Structures are given as structure tokens and as C-alpha cells.
Amino acid sequence: MTAFVLAFGGGAAVGSIQRYEAPAAPAQAALAGDAAAAFAPLPPAAAPEVGAPPAPSAPASVPARALAEARKAIEGTLARGQTLAEALSSHGVSAEPIFTIVREMSPAFDFRYSMPGDRFRVELGADGRVERFHYERSASERYELVRDGEVFSTRHHKPQILRRQARIAGVVRTSLHAAVEELGETPALAEDFAKIFAWDVDFSRGARRGDEFSILYERLYTVDEGGSESYARPGQILAARYTTGGEELSAVYFETARGHGAYYRPDGSPVERQFLKAPVEYSRISSSFTKARLHPILKIWRPHLGIDYAAPRGTPVWSVANGKVIFKGYQGGYGNLVKVRHASGYVSYYAHLSRFAPGLRVGQRVSQKQVLGQVGSTGLSTGPHLCFRLTKEGDFVNPATLHAAGGEPLPRALQARFKQHSGQLMAALDPRPLVVTNEAL
Template identity: 55%
Template structure:
């Protein structure tokens, strides 16, 4: 669910209409003495000083636990509310952004401290929207913070104390089927039928262990996707579409094979994609370690080297791709080398189970955290396409060894994935039959249909 919410947060623009201006005019807010108020300014949270550009790399708690609640109480003053709103700009912190509205560090500290249980402002990022209500003398009455339509937070004074909550909107999920024939690329074919790029990416990920959509797609191939379309239904507002949710069932058929998969959770909250026979789609290795333009050089025992001009074995696959394209690990493993190595230039080597070692050469640089001894997960970014070492242009030299000998990655026969536990098979069989009947309910046409 976390992954789904992150994806939707990136897919949609900020919608500010959800914030209701709080009826704070009836609230009487405490006034602190100048000394008391300034005392609360000491040690403004580091989260307000760190740049939003570094947000994804930071961690830890935003601040101490609600120390300001008791100090917020004081004799009441007449209130005349003022509402301010804005967005975090690139390079700004919450503090510097609010300073543009003449909001002082004491109020910023109060917001960060009281909202720490629900949101850490170290993760504030450019584009986040906020709305602040304050009294005529500048005292905070409420603060709303929105990162996307699906991620919103609110801080409000309830007459006695500040209360912070994460506002989780109600999501309406509707099954939808999209199906058609490939006439160019998978992405273009899905977009022509009204599907988003993110849906095409998710579909490609489902079959990433069986198909390399950068080169395996042929005109006339068939595809079908049964997925959730997500809608929000705000109170007193019309329902509107947010974006695609989880793929429930998928099919891709070529002249030679018919690939099908359904989503199933053997345990609540822990699921994945399985073939109709109950084996997991996920395997030890992915078919390709990046999104690439073309294969510039295949595995060969005798290739004319483009620079050295001599024939020698090329026991790997060269993937031509734009400089800086992310390169990921084909499987779980441990980094055993990161550095320069002769003609490979900048190289990463990963050791996997069952005697396999994968090589990623000619990189322009390494991803953060990738170092010798580090554990990496399948599809974790290791580095970026470059042209270091003996290279005529940007590409990835990908190689694979089995028990110390190079093998052709393109001809590797991967074993079937782990099957569903026997006790879950009856439940899986029922769901599988239901989803596959919805996936292919009628003869295939190029079009979409809501169920």
C-alpha cells in the first residue's frame, strides 16, 4: 500500500481544494509573555534547517515530543484570523518557506514539534502545499500540509491543546479492463487506449522476469490488463479520478508463448504475482538490468573489438542507452567489487546465490550506498550508464558468471518461482478463476471497458 500511495503521489498534481478553512474565529487563544515565547525558540529542529533537496537522504525523528503544549496556554485575546497559503519551493525548508509570509521561527518550531508524531519535516519537498491560520497577533490556530491528494496532514487547536492528524481520504476502487494489440511499442499501445505511462510501467514490471519489453515486443502481440482505477470522493464534492492502482491480472501473448499472471496475497498484506499454476512470477534474475535503446553488441566468442580492432571474446551483452540511465541489479545479492577495472572502467560486481556473479561495466558513477560488502535487492539501482574504460559511447557492459565461468545471460534458463503454500491453493484457485474470467471475458478487441 505504501508503494501504491507513493506512486499516486508522484502521478497527480497538488489539489488544494480539499483544505477547508477551519472555523477558528470562535477560538480564544492563549497569549504567552515575551520571555516565555522566546524560550520556546531555543534549538529550532534540525529538520527545519536541512534543505528539501536532501530530504530523501535524511532520517530520524523530527523533534522531541510535544513540549510546547503546556506553554501554549495563557489568557485569551480577541481573535481576527488570517489565512496564509503557499508551496515549498526548490531548496527551501519549511522555515524558510513560511518566513516569506512573515511567520517566525517560534511558530515553525511549534508546527514541527506538534506534527512530529504524524509527519517528519525532514521529508518536506518542493511542491508540497500548506495552509496556515493565525490570529491577529500572529498566534497559530491551524496548519494544513498536503503532499498529494492521498497524503495530507492537519494540526489544529481544539480549545485546550494542539492535535495533529494524518488525513486519509476515502478511496473508491473500480475494476477496469484494458486490452489490445501491439502496433508499435507496449507503452504507445497502452497510451492509445487511454492508459497512463505508469500503468504500462507496472505491466512491464509484472512480466520483467519473463519478457524484455525493450526488444521482445512484436506487432500483433496481444495484451490485457485488469486493474484498479482509484477515485476520491470528498464530502460534498464530486468524485474524481486519481490514477491507476494495483494490477489484478495481466496477460501478454506472443506467437510463441502466452504469459498470464494474477495478484494474490498468501498472507494478508504480503502479496505478489503468480502464474495460473500457482508458481511465483518473480525469479532469481531479471531479463535486463536497465531500460535501453538497443543491444549494440551481443554475447560472442569472437567479436571485432571496436577500439582495439582485434578479434576477441565478448562474453557479455552491451546495452546502448543514454548517459546517466539507471542500472539496477538483476537479483538480490552482495556487492563484492566497486571501482575501476581495466577496460570495464567503473565497474560493480554483485555475488548472488547458486554461484552467480553479475558484472556492470562502463558506468559513469555509482548509486548512493553501493559499496563493497553492501547487500542489494533485485532492481536496486547500482549506478548509471557511462562510457568509462574502453568504450566508444555510453552503454552498459553486462556480464554473468556461473561458478567462475561466463555464460550468455540471454540464454539463461531461469527456474520457476516459489509456489503458493499448499494450504492457500484453494483460495488462490477461486480468485485466479474469477480474475482470469474478468481479464478475458470476450473476444479481444483494441479498447477499454469498465467492469
């Protein structure tokens, strides 16, 4: 076992990484793709100038280093319900380079098979043309597009993958993301951690100073042809604990069938609940659920039967639960509105949207946290925000005080195996020096 301890001044935060060096096993035919199909959902973007002369090539006297510095690199991760075209467009990439990527990559990969969590990186030259494109479906499957003059070549990498267990633990000083990065990990691990407790903690409002966390997870390493290992990224979170305001939340990952798992509390109850804490990442709550509010436009007192989340225009808005779209369109003061019917007689409202998610239609089934549209200011609105409402059997209820049911409990036949599994992982989360072995985990 190799141990790393990271301490921060003033005793405000202490973190540690324990890495278990254990033997690990390594974790194509190209898919024919239709570039137009992957490109079709692209949101409005600035069109390239028709007939504009090509950008002049750099003179031979310009050093190669200066050319490299002139490149613009953009990277990101696909969100649920998001296409590559939408993701690139949201980062400011114009239509022409997006179409180039989809067209040139089509012999190697069909972007219609993209998945949430896929990662991308595009390098654009000073003339705005694609120089290099990197697409990672997982640490074990990567695609690369490289320009050589006017010709592109594609590469498909499937390196050997090693999985090793590690643990980090620390205290939040400014944000969860910052605390995780101080311990030497990527923001992706913080995002995955936040998703586990999204039903209990609204991390978009910011973690509290002094909150404590502990994460047991896999670290994925790639092995090159020479046998050298390099850290690729964090993998599956195996167990997690978060303490906030005196409340301790814990979760362990458990597979009920090979390849199919979910997070459960140590007592075997599911972490997942019917509704998420919030439908959008927001900066503040501008209006709460109340029976009497002075309307900012109409200047009359009347009930405000929802929650207004202030957020920048274009911020993704997602469904708080699984359900079916029953309305999509413009409706009076709501402006652009989506309504989703859920189990147990609930209906959720998402109002004032600037635009709807591409392809969203009435009758479509949506999953929890699937993007429905973007924050806007349509209808009776004084600025960009999401008005979120929820009804139960037709009556408006306060989403902030809702205590909805959880997911499916563990089958009785699996409870004994889960108890042993949970006990081992929770012991590994203990902040004291670890003495467990890989075999025990």
C-alpha cells in the first residue's frame, strides 16, 4: 500500500489518499455513422460566412511554437440528453468545425451512439479550423481525429486498463469541488459524488464550510505498449460519506446483477428518491412558495405556488423525476412551459424556458435529470429564471417540503450479501489509517 497525506494550513482541511496496489486485469469494427443524423439537433449557432476566402496560412518564418499557442482548446463532457453538436455549440464552437468533426469521424464512430459522460476535446487553429479532436467513451475506448494539411486521419485506441482502489477524505473550506481538487483529484470525482447525494443535498447552493466527506473509489490507469502506467481518471465510487449540519449521509455501491448496480444506505434502503432536490443549477432562490406575494410585473398580491430559481439564460433544466411529458408549448404567463406527469399523482411544471430540448415531444417518457430545456425569461418574467411548480392530484404543493418515497428496496435474498459488502466498504471509509487489504474489499 502506498499512502499519500495532504495537509492544509491552519487545520482547516486534512485529506489523505490511500492507494492499494493490487494485481488488476485489463478491463473494431468501425460503426458506420450518418453525420447528418448526429448534427441535426444542433441548436442555433452562428453560420460560417459563405464564400469567405480561406484564412491565410502562417508564413514560414512564424515559429511552430507560436502556431501551437494560437490554437484554442475546448473540452467538456456530454450531459444526459445532450448530443455532441449541442455540447460543442454550448462551448462556442461554430457550425462548420462541428460538421467537420462529425463527417470525418463517421467512418470510425457514429455519434448517435454517444452516451452521457463521454468526454471530448477539440483543438481549433487560429483560422477556426479543426486541428485535432479527441473523444473518450471510457478510459478504455478513445477516438482521435488529426488534421495533416487538408487530410484527416482517425485513430481508435483501446489501451489496457488497471483498476486500483483509493480513498480521499477532507473538509470543505470553500466548495466540494475545490476540496476534492486540493486532494489531487479531478472535478469529475466531485461531480460524481454530488450526484450520489443529489436527493438529499442541493450542492448547487454550495456545500457548507466545515462539511466533511470521504470517498472510496476506483482509480483507472492506462498501460502503454512499453508497460508504463499513467493515471487516466477516477472510476466507480464504491462508497461515500458526507456530513453536513450534524447529519451524516452514507452510501455504498452494490450490484444486484452483474453490471447493474445502484447506491444504497448501510441499512439497505435505496439512496435514490422519487424527486431530486432541484431541477436546475441555480445561483439563488428569487421567490419561494407562498400564499401571498407582490407580483413584480402585475403589482398585485397573489399566491406564488412554486419556487423561482435564478440562473443564467441557457442553463440546462432537467426533470426532477421519471415521467411522461404531457405539455410542451407557450402558455400565458408561464411562457415556454413543459409539464411532466409522474407516479403517485404528481405533475411538475418548468416555466419561462428560453428553448426546449431538441426532439422533446408530448407523450415522450423522460428519465430523472433528463434535460427538458434551458432557463429563459419568456411569459410574465422580469429576468432569466426557472419557475418550478409541483401538483399532487391537481393541488399545488411546496416542492421544498416534499418528502417523496424512495426507490425499490433490496430483495430479501440479497440482504445478507449486501450486509457483508456494506460493512467492508464502510470500514474502508473510516478516516483512521486503513489496515484492510484488497481481498477484504
